[in-house]
Amino acid sequence: MKFAITRPQGKGETLATELAEKGILALCTPVLTLKRVDVSQAQLIEICEAEILIFISQDAVLNFAAQLEQFAMSLPASNQLLAVGQQTADAIQHHFARCATVPKQQDSEGLVALPELQHVDQTRVALIKGRGGRAHIAKTLKSRQALLSSCSVYERLPVKEVSDDWLDHWMEAQIDGIVVTSNAAVDAIFNCHQPALLRWLETRYFVVVSERTAQHLKIQFKITDKQIALSAGADNQSLLMAICKLTSQQGSAMTEKNQEATTSVSNQNMEVAPDNVSHSPKTKLSKTAVVALLVALSGIGATAGLFLYDKQQEAQQFSALAELQQQNQQLQVKLNTALSALNQLQSKWPEQEQALAHQFAEQQSQVTARLQQALLKARQQVGGALSSELRSLARYAEFKAVSERDYLGSVLVLKRLQQALSQESGTDALLLAISSDIAKLQAQPQPNTEAVYMELAGLLAQIDSLPLKTIEKPKEAVQQSAELSTDVNDWRANLSRSWQKIRADFLTIRQHDKPVIDPLLDAQEQQLIRSQLRSYLQQAQSAFLDGQSSVYYAAIEGAEDTLDRYFKLQSAASASLAESLNQLKRSELGTHRDVQLATPAALKEWLQ
Incomplete structure (x- = not known):
């Protein structure tokens, strides 16, 4: 086949x-192609909130997982998952890493027969399927009073x-x-x-x-x-x-047919009579009668089939009608119950409205009384709370200015103190003292910390390119040729060359225009000198940030001395570094003078 x-x-x-x-x-x-059906995020949220999720096919799992990923959503761990078949359960395991329950009979009838779906009255169930399919499952769950939500995530279309x-x-x-x-x-x-x-x-x-x-x-x-x-x-x-x-x-059926055909042929061969046997004439049946008989039998069979089919359809319709009537009766009972409850609520509403109005009036009077008491207590306590707050602000401003030398922070605290006193009376002298202290703090010198720090950082970056004080050796003089001439008249020159060759084997004499001094420092010592200069500049950075003026100036002088002793000041880079150090040496570090604030004393006098 x-x-x-x-x-x-x-x-x-x-x-x-x-x-x-x-x-x-x-x-x-x-013969079919699958097309994805987009689902809104609100519908996905509703599906994920269901207690039981039923997946109809692998394509339902695949498309549902893709749409969850599109909205950056995940399947909650509290859902109970059911699958029509094992392949659908495998797809759930692959996409959600969850195990799903599979019925023994892997179809719609087997699914609705699962114990998990027998008692689903008022249970939220989500059916994830293709468009237009599995009407039997939805119908059965609705008949069991389940709160069913269907989600079509794909549809089958003919190719x-x-x-x-x-x-x-x-x-x-x-x-x-x-x-x-x-x-x-x-x-x-x-x-x-x-x-x-x-x-x-x-x-x-x-x-x-x-x-x-x-x-x-x-x-x-x-x-x-x-x-x-x-x-x-x-x-x-x-x-x-x-x-x-x-x-x-x-x-097997074809083998049986072949055996029957073989047996029939054998029987026909055995029934053939010899030539001398006479046969009696047989009555022949009319072809028209045979055709009529066949037509009659076909008509009877068709009529019987149609009759049975009509009976089946009628039985199904009666069954569906009876089910609808039963559902209508149940809905009518529920509607009558709801109407009765509504009538009872309407009859009790005037009494409840009066009771609520009376209760509201009592509660309003109680709240008014409690509010008056709270305002009285607050007025009694506001004096002590305000004085505590004002003292704290004044002490904090003095601490910021004297101990931390954070003049800007102290100014902000004093402005907050001004705002706290804006609703008070008799504060002219105190406000004047606060304004005077703010002006005094704002007049304190503030060194340009960022500019000096960045200037020192730039000097540190130039150290590796500064040339050291070294003397280069002059090039050796070009030696004359020591080859002897074959001419007899050049005997004196040959004698001089021979003498120079003999002397060169024992003595080396070099002549220069200036005295030769080999470099005094090797590579490691040169690196140490550069590290020493870098250490002075880094020390100056730290001292400047900490406000240690003596350490800062000592570090600048040490850097100048190192630069002058070991580096070529004739080069442009060294000269520029020396000029920068000279300027940094003349810059003011910002002296911190003791600042005395008048605000604490004025506040104390005002409170008394």
Whole structure:
């Protein structure tokens, strides 16, 4: 047998490979495509707040997880998760790292039979699914009084508007069975405009994953039970077992038919009479009568089938009508109860309104009395609280100015003291003392700390490029050639060259225009000198920040002395550094004079 797998793109290839390993040919023909349906953040929040979350398929898990990630949301750990099948549970484990409950019968009927969904009265349940699917689950949960919220995160759409091309291709490939996993796939492949192709399709075998899809094939398209093979689940292993079982059954049926045909031929051969045996004439049946009989039987069968189908439809309609009537009765009871409660509230409202007005008047009088008492106590306490606050502000301002020498901070505290005294009377002398202290503090010299600090930092960066006091050796004089001439007349020159060569082997005489003094410092000593200059400048930085004038000036003088002793002052860099040190030496560090504030004494006098 050959099978056509109609699952969406990327979901049927593995099953086709496993069938090929079993010797069964399979053709992957995706008839549906999945499209994501966007969900608002408010709806996602409502779904996450549900107590039970039901995931219908792997695609529902995938699209729901993607939309949660889009809004930077996560699934709460308090939700109870249910999955229709094992593959859906595996997808939940992959995306949410959570375990989901799976029914033994992996379909809608098995899901609603779980113990977790038996008592869900007033329980918030969220159904995460594809658009238009799983109406049985929603209907069952609503009948159990669950607070159901449905969230459609994807939808199945046919790849083509009509199925003529698919059916024509399958007919040419001699497809015997078709694997369908949803009602939408069934509707897509039966959407055919050619009656011949539709008649061929109605004779095929169908492998389905749920009883719901099997009933859809039977009712809508008149497919018989013998043509339908029900899989235990939607996973590849269950489908593979169902297809293998169907293939085995069809193989056995074909073997039995061949045996029956062989037996029939043998019996016919044995019944052939010899030539000398005479046969009595037999009465022949009219062809018209046979056709009429067949037509009559067909009509009777069709009439009986239609009658049974109408009875089934009528029974279903009566059942649905009875259920609706029962629901209407329940709603009517609830409505009557609500109306009765509303009438009772309306009758009691005037009495309650009077009681509330009386209670409000009593509470208002009590609050007024308590407020008067609180104001009286506050007036009694405000004197002591205000005096404590004013003393604290004056002491803090004096501490900032004298101890910390933070004149700006002291000014801010004194301004706060001015604001506290703005509502008091007889404070002219005190306010005058505060203004005088603010002016005195603002007149205190403030050294330009940042400029001096940055100037010293710039000098530190120049130390490595300053040239030291070293004397370069003059270049050696070019030696004359010591080769002897072959000319006899040059005997004197040859004699002089021979003497110079002999003397050079024992004595080395070099002549220079000025006395030679080798550099007095090696590389390590030069680095130590530069480190000493850098240490003086860093010490000056620290002393300046701490206000230690004697240490600051001593460090500047030490830096000048080091620069003068070991560095070339003729170079531009050294001369610029010396000039900067001279300017820093003349800059004022900012002397801190003792500041006496008049505010504490004036405040003490005003309080007395």
